[in-house]
Amino acid sequence: MAGSHQVSGQRQAGGRAPAAGRQRKRSKTMFGITLAVSLLVLLTAGAGWIYIQLDGNIETFGTDGIxxxxxxxxxxxxxxxIGTDARTGGNNAFAGGNKNDIGRSDxxxxxxxxxxxxxxxxxxxxxxxxxxxxxxxxxxxSWTSPQSNTVFNAAYSVGQSAKGNPACTQNxxxxxTGLRVDHTVxxxxxxxxxxTEAVGGVQVCLPQDxxxxxxxxxxPTRGxxxxxxxxxxxxxxxxxxxxRIRHGIGDxxxxxRIKRQQAFVASLLKKVKSDGMSPTSLLPLANAATESLTVDPGLGSAQKLISFAMSLRDIDLHNTKFVTLxxxxxxxxxxxxHPDAEALWSALKADRTLDGQDAGKHHDEQASDSPPSPSAPESVSGTGISIAVYNGTTVTGLAARAADALKKHGFTVTSTGTAVxxxxxxxxxxxxxxxRDQAEKAAQVFPGAEVTATAKSGIKVILGKAYAADPASAASTAPSAVPSGVAGGARSADDDPCSDLSHG
Structure with missing residues (x-):
């Protein structure tokens, strides 16, 4: 019996004890997994709560006015x-003025x-x-009547609504520009x-005290x-x-002031990128922004806003340019x-950078598959010939397209505009x-064009639907670069913050 009991004890010592050890290990492992899952659930719930809070901050405007x-x-x-100078909603505490002033697009x-x-x-x-x-x-x-030759910032205050009219500014x-606006903020x-507080401050520079x-x-005094x-x-x-400083610098x-604002936005982008563009680092900025942002429904959630911000993370600061119309x-x-403005809009439409690079990954492929354009014969020389170009269609940017085609062949474009x-x-x-001879040279750039004599001196091109519908003309006249005067004045986001801060 004693021997039997001893064997039984050995079995317990050599068999059951290790089984208990394995159980303890499994318990610890299961506890670790449970803890990790629990933490993950809590973190996910916390992130979800943050997103819900941010969603509650965001205000959208109706797109029925677009x-x-x-x-x-x-x-x-x-x-x-759009940055507004509205004093409503407590904004007068930052800039003074009438607390009921709906403001304009500043x-x-x-x-x-x-x-x-x-x-x-x-x-x-x-x-x-x-x-x-x-x-x-x-x-x-109801809808307003169109207005001509009106200051741009008046569009935001059309209707005198307390929340402004961002849809009118977008229209x-x-x-x-002839460009479709995908989102408005x-x-x-x-x-x-x-x-600016959420990112811990922005580096700026002043050219003087x-x-x-x-x-x-x-x-009344300097202060x-x-x-x-x-x-x-x-x-x-x-x-x-x-x-907001305007009167004490330059002219x-x-x-x-726009130059300094561009320098500021460039510096803000630099700061955000240096802090790291991840959902975690962007959340404080998103929280601050959403409390006072009004956006179109396409950006009307925290997830959409942060997703959009994340889509910009690979844009290099040097490749982020600021220009003025x-x-x-x-x-x-x-x-x-004109036509410099039209050339700028055309370049953006064609996804070409200010220095003429193709940034759309598709133009070169199209060009390799396309035959030479009949709208741009290499033999035409327009040196010494001045031409005015008018758009006789409702196709936006057509005059700029034609002007660019003429310039490539040496013609001088004196003006562009819309035909009666x-x-x-x-x-x-x-x-x-x-x-007549000069007009016929111009006609070589516009195959099928009708050449007509008039009593008034000068050469005028009035573009028709046939030119607008010609895909070869669109491809051949895609601008390689915006005018040098515009591109040369561009600021990169990595430029010295103390450079080019005023005009006049």
Missing amino acids: SGRPPASANGSNVLV TVFLLHVYADQKHAAAVSIPRDTLVDIPACKLPDG TVEKL VVDFKGFAKM IYQKDLNPNR DQIFAKGPQSVSGQKALDYV GSDIG PWRYQGARVAIV VRTESKTVIEYGPGQ
Whole structure:
């Protein structure tokens, strides 16, 4: 019995004890897995809660006021960014003024993100630019009549709604550029200040000491110094003061202020990228932004906003360019310079960078498969021949396309514009006394064009639907680069923040 009991004890020691050890190991392993899963669930639930909170912050505007849109394009995407000077919603605490003032679009730029997701171009539109504002929807559901030769920033206040009219600004930009705006973002003073605080400040530079009177020219005295000359970091109210300064630097114009705003946005992008573009690092910025952003429904959730931001992570700072719509002064207002503006919009439509690179990954493939364009014969020489170009159709940007084709052959384009009649079926080239030979040279660039004599001197090309429908002409006239005067004035996001900060 004793032997039997001993054997039984040995079995317990040699058999059951190891089984218990395995059980303890399995228990520890299961506990570890359970803990990890639990933590994952908690983290996921926490992230979900954060997203729900952010979603609750976001305000969208109705798209029923967007009309007459250009066709969608595979050539990149376009985001309209509107900074308003509204004093409503507590914004007067940051800039003073009447708390009921709905404001205007104080700062606007159109961001074109190229299809290769490695290049971007932001085009600033001066607030005082004279433009045509199309019909826009009013709060009562009716529509306004189109307005001609009106300052651009007036579009945002059409209807005098407390929330502004971003749809009207979008309509105006689409009419001006011929580009389809894929998303629109509106940010007010509060949102701007909070975003700069969320990133821990932005590096800026001042070309001189700045005083209170430079920010508010109505002050009777110079006041206190608010900025010292040179580089510095700003956030919150100080950041807002920086981008609003207008009167104390250069010629005190909005054009000069645009240069500083472009430098600021470039520096902000640099800071965000240096912090790392991940959902975790973007969440504080998203939280600050969504509290004061108004967006189109396409960006109307935290997931969509962060997803869009993440899509920009591979864009190199050097390949992010800032330019201003080609302009000139017209009295106290700003007029658009033609055809330079049309060439800029055409380049963006074609997904070509400011220096003429193809950033869409598809133009070269198309070019290799396409025969030489009959619209651009190599033998034509237009040296010494001046021509005015008019669009006789409703196709946006056609005059700029034709102007570019003529310039490639040495013609001088004196002006571009819209013809009185916009239902021309064929292209007509009108010429004055003694200019038939020159007109026939121009006709070689527009196969099938009708050449007609008139009593008035000069050569005029009136483009018809046949030219608009010719795919060869579109391919052959895609701009290789925007005018050098425009491209040469571009700022890269990695430029020295102290360079080119004023105009005049």
